[in-house]
Amino acid sequence: MKKIINDPNQVVTEMLDGVVAAYPDQIKRIPDTTVVTKKDAPVQNKVGIVSGGGSGHEPAHAGYIGKGMLDAAVAGEVFTSPTPDQVFEAIKAVDGGSGVLLVIKNYSGDVMNFEMAAEMAEAEGIDVAQVIVKDDVAIEERDGRRGVAGTIFVHKIAGAKAEAGASLEEVKAAAEKVIANVRSMGVALTPCIMPASGKPGFELDDDEMEIGIGIHGEPGTERKPLGSADDIAAELMDHILADMELAESDDVAVMVNGMGATPEMELQLVNRKVQAILQEKGINTHKTFVGEYMTSLEMAGCSVTLLKLDADMKELLDSPTTAPAF
Amino acid sequence: MKKIINDPNQVVTEMLDGVVAAYPDQIKRIPDTTVVTKKDAPVQNKVGIVSGGGSGHEPAHAGYIGKGMLDAAVAGEVFTSPTPDQVFEAIKAVDGGSGVLLVIKNYSGDVMNFEMAAEMAEAEGIDVAQVIVKDDVAIEERDGRRGVAGTIFVHKIAGAKAEAGASLEEVKAAAEKVIANVRSMGVALTPCIMPASGKPGFELDDDEMEIGIGIHGEPGTERKPLGSADDIAAELMDHILADMELAESDDVAVMVNGMGATPEMELQLVNRKVQAILQEKGINTHKTFVGEYMTSLEMAGCSVTLLKLDADMKELLDSPTTAPAF
Amino acid sequence: MKFTADLAIDWMTKANQKIQDNKDYLSSLDQAIGDGDHGINMARGFDAVMNKLGNNDYEQVADVWKESAMTLMSKVGGASGPLFGTALLKMSMAVKGEAEVDDKTFVEALEDALAGIKQRGKAEEGEKTMIDVWAPVVEKMNEAQTVEAGVLRDTAESAMEATKDIVATKGRAAYLKERSKGHLDPGSVSSYYLFAALAETLEGEG
Amino acid sequence: MKFTADLAIDWMTKANQKIQDNKDYLSSLDQAIGDGDHGINMARGFDAVMNKLGNNDYEQVADVWKESAMTLMSKVGGASGPLFGTALLKMSMAVKGEAEVDDKTFVEALEDALAGIKQRGKAEEGEKTMIDVWAPVVEKMNEAQTVEAGVLRDTAESAMEATKDIVATKGRAAYLKERSKGHLDPGSVSSYYLFAALAETLEGEG
Ligand SMILES: Nc1ncnc2c1ncn2[C@@H]1O[C@H](COP(=O)(O)OP(=O)(O)O)[C@@H](O)[C@H]1O
Ligand SMILES: Nc1ncnc2c1ncn2[C@@H]1O[C@H](COP(=O)(O)OP(=O)(O)O)[C@@H](O)[C@H]1O
Ligand SMILES: [Mg+2]
Ligand SMILES: [Mg+2]
Ligand SMILES: [Mg+2]
């Protein structure tokens, strides 16, 4: 395990210290928690947006805190969803009287822990709504799908909606619309190593890749010889497009997301092919994001995300945010 | 060599295609060159800023094209400085009548190729000035120092100055002021592999790191057992601070730059310690940048950059830019 | 049976021992069909439980279980944290106010725990989760209306082993579909440790 | 000596051959004390030169050298591109208008090339760069006022080998300071190939 860390059991709390030290004017930490919030939280009469999950996906989720995006992020241990008490702290910290939306990635642990926190908050009279992101088409059944990089689009669009003064119900509806229209799929070239165990999550031969990988190194759909950038992009796009209803002249947002160790040069090669495929189909790319948005520690690989946009979503996606990672 | 690429000899041109496809409203490519420019270049009566160098440092340099930053970036082959004819194309494309500043990283090859381009441009009556960035304190002699991540601050501040309508002389002076006040140093945990050769640039044992590494994998100052995040940050800061005159209450900008394969979690751990050291010395961090700004393909490691700021530089650093990577 | 607060603490102590001893094993099971953190999660949680229990006095079984439940809930995380937390919380509610818990009440408490797990996990028997250990154990105890160490251990052990043959439809292993077969469910193995620890506590008493 | 355009092409062809044959070797030399691309750079450049020369007719030596110079300049990049480009450009300027180049003019051309390299590289002899091959070769030719194959090859070869003992003060190897000792300078090795190729061309003629 070759990592720039101190104590493997302290990486989460130290990472949060680092984030707060990097953006002290924007982000603060609730003492004795693993919750970071906007400096000016709670914003009165604005719906608060809380997201979070296991750590190891940086810049998710703390990097998306900012005006027009998240109000708080809850960090669990590496790849382990945070506990209800922590999520509850986040909810309390960002409720400005208009209620709080929880953006949850679809993993049993995340769903349970966030739900329990929601129950605790409701017991204290805080209005809470939740949405569950399930964008990973590597899983066939829609309800079993994992939440991966598409989550960032949910943060952005729900965050913009909340910033515009919408009600909790409206913000939730905006988030649900993103969830209904976003699809992702990923590939890994090398595994990631959890600091606490020091062991790779899986093994891949020198000439192999794993298609359909999860962001915690969950096994994918197929293991096969490493393909070219064009082949990889085409394969991911095949799966994604097969699951979306996209017609000529439709608008999409594209995200080519690095898993942690893949250089941007390679992400741009994937993007090149993704855009070529879209162009060939007459689909219009409204906006493209190439970079590391939802990572898996030092995994090498990438994911492709498409979000089908309507006029409303375009406006919300394009509206400004101060979140450092967007 | 485990890379997401197509033909190893086509990575540069395909990467540029990817960048243009990602930001088609902002960036265009000059046909049959490896030059990308602002979509609206040349901007009349604004000093043009051209940078560039070998490829493999993405998002440098194309990602810094935008209003308030670069007007053009010239991409050489991987780790090989671009040729004079290409740089000349860039100069011609961005000259809006007020002259062009070349931001050159201090490598023999870069200096020679850019200088020859400058001569060609001057022969055609274009006003050209150049600055040479040498921020890497791993090299003792100031004039022999490499240009590394500090270059991004030169782009930003010179770009903002040009955007504000300053003359070529003034823009050059702003760039020189950054160069005089910026210091960097890096560390590598794993080597990078050039696509064309398929071979790692150097070898490191499983428990070793190389302090003072160059961004092309040039050997550093010391090879030793992998230290903790705190130790690494402290060592890089020691070298940097020993070379700067920083007094209590001075303002700095901080960049913790990933070399390509290092997850942001680790960069934040380094940042945490960097900020603690600054705080202890009473030095004020005006702004912090944590992420991948000047990479070395898939090298694992990071660099730390400090820029001492005065009021002018702060304003220029803080002014807006549309560059996708800043 | 007269299950006291001291026995409740003894149970948690023995459970902790097994979890810590098998931390790497549990993680390796989770690595095969999940994300490899189950041992780390459980070890962190039970370590915290031991810390809590060691620093306080408890009159009632319910207090021990409630404290353990809240600690697991706030320290384990992942899927197993809320589930083990809910189980112990439901048990503590079922025995509230009783200084000594008899067999009948203990069985009722286990039934409530199972119901809590199912509800929280939105899962049923046969989905390759810890429910596949809890359900048969509760069923056996319910039939006998007594909590007997040998039966407890044997039932939990064979149920745990039987999870090998199940195709997962809940939790992370569900992503693997058919490929999840042939692997033990990590949460079922830690549930087995819990019941085996309980059996030892009861035997030590008997 | 009557050095013609055909011989100039023959020289470039033989130089290309050596560069391509030793591409990996040159890169490995550069990997030791630089960034590992010297062979790749030179091979790419000379490949382009061959392409260019093969598709055109040339009357004068100067035209061959100028075309080669411009091609190297626009295809090699790095430090070596502008230097070899400058060298050949200076040579072409020195022999401009002459259909056949005699020894005296050839030597003058080499002198101009060396001056060009020094100026462009802001470097002198003894800094562990290609100058450490060019300078002794030019000096020897200048003394003799004739370009003799054997002398050319031997001088270039021993000069190339002598770069091993130099501590670099220019180019990427300078970062290594004392540690650059014991390694050949890659640009000096490719310069040696250039002169060895010239020697073969002259021998083929003689
Ligand atoms: N929906 C569910 N209902 C019941 N038990 C579940 C459910 N999902 C997961 N589990 C149990 O949790 C265990 C995994 O726990 P753990 O690895 O700690 O959490 P995570 O899966 O979040 O990493 C599984 O082995 C399984 O027994
Ligand atoms: N300033 C200089 N003057 C003369 N020759 C130089 C200078 N800098 C580098 N060289 C030569 O260039 C060679 C390296 O070329 P190459 O590897 O192609 O370029 P780069 O160093 O840019 O990667 C060195 O071996 C040396 O001979
Ligand atoms: Mg987990
Ligand atoms: Mg080079
Ligand atoms: Mg797990």
Ligand SMILES: [Mg+2]
């Ligand atoms: Mg080189």
